Amino acid sequence: MLPEQSEYLSIKENSVLGRYVVNGNIDGFLEKIKGKCDVKIVGRSVLGLPIRRILVGTGPTRVLMWSQMHGNESTTTKAVLDLINYLNSDRPETLTVLKSCTITIIPILNPDGAAAYTRVNANSVDLNRDAQQRSQPESRILRNLFDEFQPDYCFNLHDQRTIYNVGDTSKPATISFLAPAHDESRSISPTRAESMKLVVAMNKILQKEIPGQVGRYDDAFNANCVGDTFQMTGTPTVLFEAGHYPDDYDRERTREYIFQGLMTALHFIDVDKVSKLNPSEYFLIPENQKRYFDILIQNAHIIAPSLKKGDAIGLLYVETLTNGTIDFVPKIDKAGSLDGYYGHNTYNCLIDSDLKVLKRHSAVIKLLSVF
Numbered sequence: 559m560l561p562e563q564s565e566y567l568s569i570k571e572n573s574v575l576g577r578y579v580v581n582g583n584i585d586g587f588l589e590k591i592k593g594k595c596d597v598k599i600v601g602r603s604v605l606g607l608p609i610r611r612i613l614v615g616t617g618p619t620r621v622l623m624w625s626q627m628h629g630n631e632s633t634t635t636k637a638v639l640d641l642i643n644y645l646n647s648d649r650p651e652t653l654t655v656l657k658s659c660t661i662t663i664i665p666i667l668n669p670d671g672a673a674a675y676t677r678v679n680a681n682s683v684d685l686n687r688d689a690q691q692r693s694q695p696e697s698r699i700l701r702n703l704f705d706e707f708q709p710d711y712c713f714n715l716h717d718q719r720t721i722y723n724v725g726d727t728s729k730p731a732t733i734s735f736l737a738p739a740h741d742e743s744r745s746i747s748p749t750r751a752e753s754m755k756l757v758v759a760m761n762k763i764l765q766k767e768i769p770g771q772v773g774r775y776d777d778a779f780n781a782n783c784v785g786d787t788f789q790m791t792g793t794p795t796v797l798f799e800a801g802h803y804p805d806d807y808d809r810e811r812t813r814e815y816i817f818q819g820l821m822t823a824l825h826f827i828d829v830d831k832v833s834k835l836n837p838s839e840y841f842l843i844p845e846n847q848k849r850y851f852d853i854l855i856q857n858a859h860i861i862a863p864s865l866k867k868g869d870a871i872g873l874l875y876v877e878t879l880t881n882g883t884i885d886f887v888p889k890i891d892k893a894g895s896l897d898g899y900y901g902h903n904t905y906n907c908l909i910d911s912d913l914k915v916l917k918r919h920s921a922v923i924k925l926l927s928v929f
């Protein structure tokens with residue numbers, strides 16, 4: 559049912575790659591799809607940039623998705639472009655989706671944040687904490703679209719940091735999902751159960767591709783979050799979090815897994831397979847923990863003399879926008895006994911070959927001079 563990897567590469571939108579994705583990067587794509595999709599400006603950001611929505615399909619089930627509500631979270635934007643290419647590919651299975659569903663997508667809700675590569679908008683407001691107050695134009699645009707479109711399902715599309723692992727394992731949380739709570743007690747209403755079932759469906763497919771690399775996000779209730787607010791209105795909502803895949807800081811692999819998740823969800827909705835799923839399986843997906851560093855230096859006392867024997871140093875990258883590209887600048891996050899932590903890149907200073915490679919990493923070595 560879902561495209562194989564070679565097939566995926568044939569529909570992947572290759573004009574948009576990497577982490578820095580702004581309005582200008584998707585203009586060509588939006589122009590290209592105009593014959594098959596309806597593209598419309600639905601409002602303007604704080605700094606006056608257009609916020610566009612794509613409408614595709616003619617079916618009775620309405621699905622609303624939005625990406626880059628946090629400007630520096632572009633992986634899901636790339637995935638929705640792939641999704642549109644797939645839906646426009648005239649395959650029998652995509653024609654079925656388009657007959658059953660009408661899909662509205664905002665690819666970049668926060669174009670100012672995207673341009674500045676920040677989470678927040680141009681007024682430094684986190685739009686995912688503005689769902690009740692709706693103090694920002696971007697928040698009002700999303701809410702107006704929600705009220706007008708009256709979706710049956712909402713997909714809230716984000717990136718998560720590299721720090722997350724799955725449960726008690728050393729597997730990175732390449733994808734995380736959340737069926738947001740709609741009340742303080744995190745009760746399971748029919749609406750929330752519906753969100754959980756969609757997550758169960760996507761998890762089953764993704765486990766075949768990335769076994770053990772799917773996590774469940776913390777479900778603490780916060781009415782200021784958009785997903786929680788939409789869930790409160792009785793609209794099943796799913797939060798997608800694109801995370802780290804080994805050696806994939808551009809998040810091109812994760813993009814593909816998000817695409818697969820989106821397609822799975824739409825196929826389950828279009829043939830109403832959702833009703834047959836068991837929502838309680840949602841809780842079998844392990845919760846995320848924050849146990850990863852980008853760089854973990856074990857037995858760091860060898861090169862950092864003020865540390866105790868066996869201590870480690872954990873570094874995280876600060877993603878920095880420089881001349882239109884994202885630099886990953888290492889910064890020390892923790893030092894000490896870091897048992898139970900993992901590194902996407904690990905160097906054990908007791909191993910000569912590791913030490914040699916580490917010593918060539920001049921930016922890191924410079925930071926270690928504080929010890």
Ligand SMILES: [Zn+2]
Nearest residue numbers: 628631716717
């Ligand atoms: Zn986010």
